Amino acid sequence: MKKQWNWKRNWPLHLMLLPAAIVLAVFQYAPLGGLVMAFQDFKPWLGIRGSPWVGWMHFRDLFTFQESVQVIWNTLIISSLKMVFHLIVPFVFALLLNEVRKLLFKRTVQTIVYLPHFLSWVILGGIFIDVLSMDGGIVNRALEAVGLQPIFFLGDGDWFRFTIVATDVWKDFGFATIIFLAALAGINPSLYEAALIDGANRWQQTLSITVPSLVPIAIVVGTLSLGSILNAGFDQIFNLYNPLVYGKGDIIDTYVYRTALLSGSFSLGTAVGLFKSVISFVLIVVAYRLAYVFAGYRIF
Amino acid sequence: MTYRSTAYRIFTYCNNTFIVLLALLCLLPLIHVLAVSFSGRAAADANLVTFWPIDFTLEGYRMTLGNGSFVGSILISIQRVVLGTGVSMALILLSAYALSKESAQFRGRNAWAWFFVFTMLFNGGLVPTYILVRNVGLMDSIWALVLPNAVNVFNMILMLNFFRTSVPKSLEEAAFMDGAGHFRTLLSIYLPISLPSLATISLFTIVFHWNSWFDGLIYLMDKERYPLSTLLQTIVVQLDFSAITSAEDLMALSNRTVKSAQIFIATIPIVLVYPFLQRYFVKGIVVGSVKE
Numbered sequence: 001m002k003k004q005w006n007w008k009r010n011w012p013l014h015l016m017l018l019p020a021a022i023v024l025a026v027f028q029y030a031p032l033g034g035l036v037m038a039f040q041d042f043k044p045w046l047g048i049r050g051s052p053w054v055g056w057m058h059f060r061d062l063f064t065f066q067e068s069v070q071v072i073w074n075t076l077i078i079s080s081l082k083m084v085f086h087l088i089v090p091f092v093f094a095l096l097l098n099e100v101r102k103l104l105f106k107r108t109v110q111t112i113v114y115l116p117h118f119l120s121w122v123i124l125g126g127i128f129i130d131v132l133s134m135d136g137g138i139v140n141r142a143l144e145a146v147g148l149q150p151i152f153f154l155g156d157g158d159w160f161r162f163t164i165v166a167t168d169v170w171k172d173f174g175f176a177t178i179i180f181l182a183a184l185a186g187i188n189p190s191l192y193e194a195a196l197i198d199g200a201n202r203w204q205q206t207l208s209i210t211v212p213s214l215v216p217i218a219i220v221v222g223t224l225s226l227g228s229i230l231n232a233g234f235d236q237i238f239n240l241y242n243p244l245v246y247g248k249g250d251i252i253d254t255y256v257y258r259t260a261l262l263s264g265s266f267s268l269g270t271a272v273g274l275f276k277s278v279i280s281f282v283l284i285v286v287a288y289r290l291a292y293v294f295a296g297y298r299i300f
Numbered sequence: 301m302t303y304r305s306t307a308y309r310i311f312t313y314c315n316n317t318f319i320v321l322l323a324l325l326c327l328l329p330l331i332h333v334l335a336v337s338f339s340g341r342a343a344a345d346a347n348l349v350t351f352w353p354i355d356f357t358l359e360g361y362r363m364t365l366g367n368g369s370f371v372g373s374i375l376i377s378i379q380r381v382v383l384g385t386g387v388s389m390a391l392i393l394l395s396a397y398a399l400s401k402e403s404a405q406f407r408g409r410n411a412w413a414w415f416f417v418f419t420m421l422f423n424g425g426l427v428p429t430y431i432l433v434r435n436v437g438l439m440d441s442i443w444a445l446v447l448p449n450a451v452n453v454f455n456m457i458l459m460l461n462f463f464r465t466s467v468p469k470s471l472e473e474a475a476f477m478d479g480a481g482h483f484r485t486l487l488s489i490y491l492p493i494s495l496p497s498l499a500t501i502s503l504f505t506i507v508f509h510w511n512s513w514f515d516g517l518i519y520l521m522d523k524e525r526y527p528l529s530t531l532l533q534t535i536v537v538q539l540d541f542s543a544i545t546s547a548e549d550l551m552a553l554s555n556r557t558v559k560s561a562q563i564f565i566a567t568i569p570i571v572l573v574y575p576f577l578q579r580y581f582v583k584g585i586v587v588g589s590v591k592e
Contacts, residue, residue, distance in 0.1 A: 010406055012482040016394040017412050020451045023391065026436070027429070027448040028419040034428025048431075093322070096315055105316070111578060112323040118570050118577070120511035122529050126536040126563045127329050130336075130556070136347030138332055174326065202308055235514070239537050253426070260427045261518060273425025281422045 038271035044264075051267075058271035068255065068272065075251040079232040081165045083225050089173040091218055094180035095210065099202075110181075113174025125239025128167055129154065154240060157248030164249065168236055176221075183217045184210065216295045223291045227284035230276045252276050330567070337361070337560035344556040360561030369524065369531065370562070376442070377510060377527040384446045384509040389502055391451050396459035397486045400467075420453050433519055444519035445512065445527065452508075455501050462497040463490060500580035503573055510569055532566055535559075 033048075038058055040051040062068045093113075100106045116124070131137050132153040140150040153163045187209065195205045234253035241249045252272060260269025291297040331351050336344050340355030348354055364370050395416070403409040423429075429448065438444035467490055475485045491498070516530030526534070536559055 010482075013398040013401065013406055014408070016398040016482065016486075020391040020395040020456075021412070021415060023447060023450045024416065024419050027432070027450075028423060031424030031428035031432045032422075034431050035424055037428065037431070044431075096319060099312065099315055100319065101312075109319055109323045113326050114578060115571075115574060116326055118507055118511075118574060119567060120513065120529060122511070122513045122533045122537060123563055123566050126532065126559065127333050129537065130560070131329050131332060138347075138350060141347065170326065201305065202311075238514075239533065256426050261430065266427055266431070270425065270427040273427055277422055277425050284421055 035270060035274050037267050038274045040267055042267040042270070044266070054267070058268050059275065061268065062271055062275060070247065071250050071252055071255040074248060075230055075232045078161060078164055078237075078249075078251060079229050081161070082168055082233070083222070083229070085165060085169045086172065086176060086225065087218060087222050089169050090176035090180055091214065093173060094177040094184060094214070095206065097177065097181065098184050098210065110174070113177070115174075116171045117175035119171070121235035121239045124167070124171065125236075128163075128240060132163065154242065155244045157245050160241070160245040160249045164233070164237060164240065167240070168233060171236075179217060179221065180214055183214055187213045220291045220295045220297045223287050223294070224297075225287075226290075227280065227287040229283060230280050333560045333563055336556055337564045339557060341555055341557050344560070357557070360557040361565070363558050364561050364565060370528075372524065373526050373528045373531040374565075376525060377529065380442060380445050380512075380527050381506050381509045383442065384450070385502055385505045387446055387450050388452065388455075388505050389498065392456045392459055392501065393486070393491070393498070395451070396456050396463060397482070397490055399456070400460045400463035416451075416453050416456065419451075430518060439519055440521055440525060441519075442525075445509075445515050448515070449508075449512075452505070455504065459494070459497065459501060462494055466497075467493050496580060499576070503577045503580070506573060507570060507577070528566055532562060536562060 037048060037051070039053060039055060040048070041054050041057075042048065042051045097106060097109065100109070132139050134140060134150055134152050134155065139153070143150055151159055153159050191209050192205055195209060200208070230252060232251040232253070234251070234257075237249060237251055238254050238257070241254065253276075256269045256272050256276075259265045259272070288297075328351065332349070335351050335353050336349050337360050338353035338356055338358070339349045340357050341359070343349055343354035398406070399409060399413055399416070401409055433439065433444050433448060438447070471489055472485060475489050480488065511529055513527070513529035513533045516527050517533065520526055520530070523531075523534070
């Protein structure tokens with residue numbers, strides 16, 4: 001019987017894996033070889049074989065250039081803020097939505113708040129640039145109508161960070177509640193019945209049953225998001241930023257794009273990318289390990 | 301019953317109001333753009349429009365759909381979605397089937413699995429990938445938009461977990477007894493059972509390809525070959541009109557009504573697939589990502 005699962009039986013399985021493996025080998029593994037560019041002064045006309053070696057120069061630059069150090073800080077600040085709000089807002093929203101008893105109402109709200117998740121930042125960039133504009137954008141018109149000064153949301157560094165975090169939460173808070181709602185649906189109803197008999201009101205039930213049941217999944221979500229702390233949201237920032245806010249809004253990914261593909265400093269771009277990949281790799285491995293240890297979470 | 305207490309009633313009232321406001325907040329920016337796209341040019345440029353069109357007109361849509369570059373880019377987007385989704389789903393199905401086998405049955409399974417999973421953990425980053433695509437001669441080809449992302453390992457794992465949880469082992473064994481090979485089993489047993497999750501992942505892939513814009517920006521030199529998202533990125537966000545060739549078109553495309561119409565046209569396909577998507581994604585995600 002064991003013999004049945006040998007090569008003769010299983011060669012089709014290898015064959016099935018081959019096409020996807022070739023795609024990965026070419027587009028994921030082969031570029032890893034290109035990482036040596038980080039230690040060269042790469043010139044496209046010389047190629048990887050012909051470009052001179054410079055050792056760790058680009059990494060030294062990365063940590064001494066004022067611009068690149070600022071970019072790393074911006075990335076960390078923006079993505080930490082996003083992490084915190086992406087945890088709190090969906091958590092609270094799931095709790096509030098859980099108190100809604102009319103099913104149709106609940107479904108409608110869910111349908112609406114999940115929608116922005118599926119729209120691209122190109123579309124949303126176009127919308128937000130229009131809506132938040134200083135020159136008659138609807139938000140500033142509303143602010144003026146109640147007697148406030150207009151705000152330069154996309155042109156002032158601090159407001160830009162605020163706008164980035166706020167619009168990102170706007171886009172994804174709904175979708176992020178799904179996982180909490182799933183956890184809420186899994187709470188054993190007899191816990192609430194027991195609490196009722198003990199005379200607990202809804203607030204006490206929430207504090208001692210609902211919230212504790214959501215904590216494990218919140219820990220998983222929070223821990224796993226650690227792995228992407230260096231991803232501050234390329235698509236979003238690229239579609240919303242402008243030279244006015246490079247100082248506080250430029251992040252690693254947008255910086256790599258501009259230095260490498262626009263200015264032609266391929267090697268510096270590769271070095272920054274490699275730095276990011278290595279840190280992310282360590283963080284992802286640690287995060288999954290932590291999620292497994294603390295909450296027994298495994299992806300497969 | 302605590303649900304009937306006065307305090308809880310007041311809470312429910314406030315809570316429902318708050319939730320309605322939040323839901324409105326999600327919709328209002330979209331409604332505003334929709335209203336501008338149907339408004340007369342003068343009203344739109346004078347910033348008079350809020351959530352209802354003023355001087356209703358279809359001019360924005362007429363101009364957009366009358367523009368050759370724009371219509372061309374929609375066709376390219378459709379081509380990209382069809383090719384990209386087809387190739388991705390085929391690769392995902394084949395590899396998820398093979399990897400859903402236990403390592404006791406399929407020797408080498410774990411080595412293959414790590415080969416796939418490693419790509420989720422570490423990647424070369426933007427520059428080496430860009431140089432590679434250039435070196436293999438895919439620049440300016442639609443395949444540059446299809447192949448680099450063709451294997452989404454995360455989706456593959458969703459599919460794999462679905463295979464493991466929903467396909468009865470006895471059914472598979474019966475197929476083997478009757479002499480079916482792996483390809484036959486995949487086609488006749490696995491595929492029919494997993495149609496719902498296949499549909500879910502396809503819809504996600506369709507949305508992904510429709511929305512992708514950055515690869516078009518860096519891999520396509522010829523702006524006539526831009527898919528819609530990339531074209532929109534250059535004209536609406538970067539305000540770079542070099543993709544538009546004639547002067548009258550340039551005038552026509554730069555006003556707010558037309559811009560809003562373009563944005564809205566790009567969202568239509570998403571809004572169309574959204575109801576189907578929503579029916580599946582809650583279940584799909586939960587089933588796929590939580591392993592009992």
